[in-house]
Amino acid sequence: xxxxxxxxxxxxxxxxxxxxxxxxxxxxAKAPVTGPLDVPANVVATVAFAGHRRGLxxxxxxxxxxxxxxxxxxxxxxxxxxxxxxxAMGEIAxxxxxxxxxxxxxxxxxxxxxxxxxxxxxDFSTLYSSAVFRSRCPFDxxxxxxxxxxxxxxxxxxxxx
Amino acid sequence: MRFLxxxxxxxxxxxxxNTLNKLGYTECREAGNGREGLDALTAxxxxxxxxxxxxxxxxxxxxARAVRANDATKAVPxxxxxxxxxxxxxxxxxxxxxxxxxxxxxxxxTIKEKIEAVLKA
Ligand SMILES: [Mg+2]
Numbered sequence: 001x002x003x004x005x006x007x008x009x010x011x012x013x014x015x016x017x018x019x020x021x022x023x024x025x026x027x028x029a030k031a032p033v034t035g036p037l038d039v040p041a042n043v044v045a046t047v048a049f050a051g052h053r054r055g056l057x058x059x060x061x062x063x064x065x066x067x068x069x070x071x072x073x074x075x076x077x078x079x080x081x082x083x084x085x086x087x088a089m090g091e092i093a094x095x096x097x098x099x100x101x102x103x104x105x106x107x108x109x110x111x112x113x114x115x116x117x118x119x120x121x122x123d124f125s126t127l128y129s130s131a132v133f134r135s136r137c138p139f140d141x142x143x144x145x146x147x148x149x150x151x152x153x154x155x156x157x158x159x160x161x
Numbered sequence: 162m163r164f165l166x167x168x169x170x171x172x173x174x175x176x177x178x179n180t181l182n183k184l185g186y187t188e189c190r191e192a193g194n195g196r197e198g199l200d201a202l203t204a205x206x207x208x209x210x211x212x213x214x215x216x217x218x219x220x221x222x223x224x225a226r227a228v229r230a231n232d233a234t235k236a237v238p239x240x241x242x243x244x245x246x247x248x249x250x251x252x253x254x255x256x257x258x259x260x261x262x263x264x265x266x267x268x269x270x271t272i273k274e275k276i277e278a279v280l281k282a
Pocket of ligand 1: 168169170213214215216
């Protein structure tokens with residue numbers, strides 16, 4: 001089951017705002033998709049939200065994209081990026097989920113977000129029970145894939161009023 | 162001008178300190194949560210505190226309350242930098258003693274403007 005379009009539009013613009021404002025890395029948004037990941041995602045950063053709505057915002061990126069993002073955030077060359085990727089990608093997920101949450105809170109009761117969790121590895125595939133609504137918004141970041149998924153559980157899975 | 166930057170994310174501390182340096186503020190110390198921030202502040206006074214909200218051990222709001230409750234630190238301006246931007250969040254932070262508020266993501270121009278605002282107040 002996919003997520004209402006108005007929520008995905010909000011998520012895409014929240015992601016673009018974070019990348020435009022904090023990083024000199026423009027994103028090219030592609031059409032939202034459902035179904036399994038079809039691009040390399042070595043870095044997975046997750047923020048949960050709960051309150052009026054319940055679910056997860058998940059940022060997937062290749063390791064190369066994550067290193068580029070980290071370099072841009074810290075203002076250091078990519079080859080100097082070392083152990084900073086998890087903290088930097090956690091902060092990206094925090095800002096994307098936080099901006100998304102603030103935009104929803106402007107038009108409906110608010111939800112709170114969790115601290116980010118970041119996992120780095122290879123060949124991730126995430127499976128959830130069929131009772132969830134999920135859609136993924138892919139982006140192209142200067143040739144590197146990045147995507148942001150919205151997963152909704154609970155009762156409040158409708159679009160924005 | 163002496164700054165104390167309190168944030169559990171080392172990335173965000175670096176971004177804020179890089180921004181301060183670019184604005185010409187080079188005397189910056191850092192702490193990883195509110196508890197460490199209080200220790201740093203009582204050991205060495207500063208002219209402005211910049212703090213995150215969501216941190217383990219002691220949050221930015223608890224930190225602001227503790228700073229205001231101590232005679233030695235109660236007058237220091239506190240600028241909060243956070244993703245929490247719902248109306249209720251801002252009211253809660255101001256009640257706790259936060260002087261001004263920057264919502265992440267932010268531009269250097271916003272940080273500059275808010276620093277000038279808390280110094281003028
Ligand atoms: Mg934090």
